[in-house]
Amino acid sequence: MTAGACVLCDRAGTLAAADPGWLLRTGHWGVSPHPAMPVPGWVAVQTIRHTEGLADLNDAEAAELGPLLSRVSAAVTRVTGSERVYTYSLGEGCPHTHVLVGPPQRELRGKAFIAALLGRDETLADQAAADRTALGLAGELSG
Numbered sequence: 839m840t841a842g843a844c845v846l847c848d849r850a851g852t853l854a855a856a857d858p859g860w861l862l863r864t865g866h867w868g869v870s871p872h873p874a875m876p877v878p879g880w881v882a883v884q885t886i887r888h889t890e891g892l893a894d895l896n897d898a899e900a901a902e903l904g905p906l907l908s909r910v911s912a913a914v915t916r917v918t919g920s921e922r923v924y925t926y927s928l929g930e931g932c933p934h935t936h937v938l939v940g941p942p943q944r945e946l947r948g949k950a951f952i953a954a955l956l957g958r959d960e961t962l963a964d965q966a967a968a969d970r971t972a973l974g975l976a977g978e979l980s981g
Contacts, residue, residue, distance in 0.1 A: 880940030
């Protein structure tokens with residue numbers, strides 16, 4: 839796959855001008871609000887260059903991923919107050935290395951929540967709350 843055919847590569851090019859856009863960008867990774875729906879506290883951690891899975895990461899990308907996921911998870915906890923933060927990466931819907939990170943919502947937990955998120959359950963979406971949370975996360979991640 840070429841970068842021009844990748845939705846996350848295409849999206850990455852527009853995030854610099856978006857609001858809130860990138861919440862954090864390093865030399866190898868970017869953190870942005872969930873790309874498919876505005877679920878408060880949910881973010882995507884994606885490689886800057888096009889890779890299609892963890893096996894494609896170079897040494898620098900791999901070395902940065904663990905500490906970055908820990909940092910993002912801690913920021914999600916502080917901003918949302920959630921005691922639990924989920925992470926998952928499937929790569930089926932979008933073959934670009936990315937990990938989705940965020941808190942469960944309402945009474946949904948575990949596989950019920952992930953199924954609702956993957957199924958694009960609109961009851962999870964709240965644009966205003968997602969935007970407020972994204973701004974809080976950007977502040978937490980900037981330090």
